[in-house]
Amino acid sequence: MKRKNEKKREELAAQESLLRIVDKLIILVGELIRTTKTEEDLRIGFEKILDPLLKSIDIESKPRYERLGAEAKTIYRGRPDAVHGQVIIEYETPNAFSSERNVLHAYNQLVDYMTAEAQSHKINPLGLINRLVGVGFDGRSIFFVQYQAKKIGKKATIDKASFIRQGPYPFDPESARTFLTYLRALFRLPLTAENLTDKFGPKSRIAPIAVSAFADALEHWGKQRVRVFFNEWKRLFGVVYGEQFSAQQEEEAKTLSSFYGVAKETDFQELLFSVHTYFAFLMKLIAAEIISLKESSFTSSFSYQLTHTSKDDLQAQLTVIESGGIYAKRGITNFLE
Numbered sequence: 001m002k003r004k005n006e007k008k009r010e011e012l013a014a015q016e017s018l019l020r021i022v023d024k025l026i027i028l029v030g031e032l033i034r035t036t037k038t039e040e041d042l043r044i045g046f047e048k049i050l051d052p053l054l055k056s057i058d059i060e061s062k063p064r065y066e067r068l069g070a071e072a073k074t075i076y077r078g079r080p081d082a083v084h085g086q087v088i089i090e091y092e093t094p095n096a097f098s099s100e101r102n103v104l105h106a107y108n109q110l111v112d113y114m115t116a117e118a119q120s121h122k123i124n125p126l127g128l129i130n131r132l133v134g135v136g137f138d139g140r141s142i143f144f145v146q147y148q149a150k151k152i153g154k155k156a157t158i159d160k161a162s163f164i165r166q167g168p169y170p171f172d173p174e175s176a177r178t179f180l181t182y183l184r185a186l187f188r189l190p191l192t193a194e195n196l197t198d199k200f201g202p203k204s205r206i207a208p209i210a211v212s213a214f215a216d217a218l219e220h221w222g223k224q225r226v227r228v229f230f231n232e233w234k235r236l237f238g239v240v241y242g243e244q245f246s247a248q249q250e251e252e253a254k255t256l257s258s259f260y261g262v263a264k265e266t267d268f269q270e271l272l273f274s275v276h277t278y279f280a281f282l283m284k285l286i287a288a289e290i291i292s293l294k295e296s297s298f299t300s301s302f303s304y305q306l307t308h309t310s311k312d313d314l315q316a317q318l319t320v321i322e323s324g325g326i327y328a329k330r331g332i333t334n335f336l337e
Contacts, residue, residue, distance in 0.1 A: 021053050022177045042091050050183075063082050064083040115158055118158060132186075133146055140171055144167060144182070215266050215271055216264075234273075253265075256275070284322070
């Protein structure tokens with residue numbers, strides 16, 4: 001009961017803050033549109049307005065401008081004006097949507113962008129297309145595009161006839177609230193291989209820092225329990241890879257160190273163990289984040305809370321993750337295996 005009450009209070013507070021942001025957005029866009037003449041001016045001005053407003057409600061959106069994802073670009077050559085997570089925005093010249101022809105033009109572009117983004121997700125394109133939202137905006141009016149799945153026999157395919165357009169509506173408090181609600185719910189990037197590689201792979205900002213930290217900790221701070229675990233890991237990989245695990249380790253260590261930006265000279269097996277540790281820990285955090293999102297308000301983030309907790313609380317939370325407690329409470333008893 002206590003947990004339900006806390007959740008309800010959080011959602012009410014989030015709703016109140018959203019209403020305040022809606023009022024600010026309407027006022028600022030009204031000021032912008034009085035002096036804006038071109039599509040580009042609208043895009044730049046509106047995105048500048050959005051950034052601080054989104055941050056004020058803890059939305060750290062990192063939009064892409066005028067580009068699709070790497071895979072999507074091979075499917076469709078068009079360039080969306082702005083992509084906020086799973087929300088694609090197409091801007092038009094102010095007051096352009098007074099013409100149905102311009103509305104259809106923006107709608108068709110959004111359909112093409114959404115289709116390309118979804119088809120680039122080869123594992124489950126239909127799962128992604130059902131989460132994407134397209135937004136057409138001309139400063140005075142706004143419309144939304146979503147996909148309604150159409151099944152043909154046992155196979156589900158993306159069909160352009162299944163896209164639904166809502167609007168255009170006047171850009172007023174009601175439509176602005178809908179727009180911000182979509183952004184708040186969908187600002188997170190889709191969980192695709194491309195996005196995971198970009199954010200957490202070897203060329204990301206965090207991977208070299210994390211792998212270097214793990215390697216340094218293993219060498220200088222490792223307790224007996226850590227060494228026992230490391231030796232067991234070496235034994236298992238020795239069984240899997242045989243002599244290949246020990247051959248040419250010096251050369252492989254240099255390559256791996258360069259790949260992950262590890263500055264100091266590190267034993268190959270210790271370095272590989274650190275890489276494996278990084279990705280194993282990352283998988284646990286992603287799983288915890290998914291569980292958190294399914295059970296709480298869509299503004300909630302397990303990882304975000306970790307970055308704003310005390311050192312002692314952080315250590316306690318990480319211990320729970322490592323022991324599997326956060327998963328066991330949900331009936332997932334074999335996740336770590």
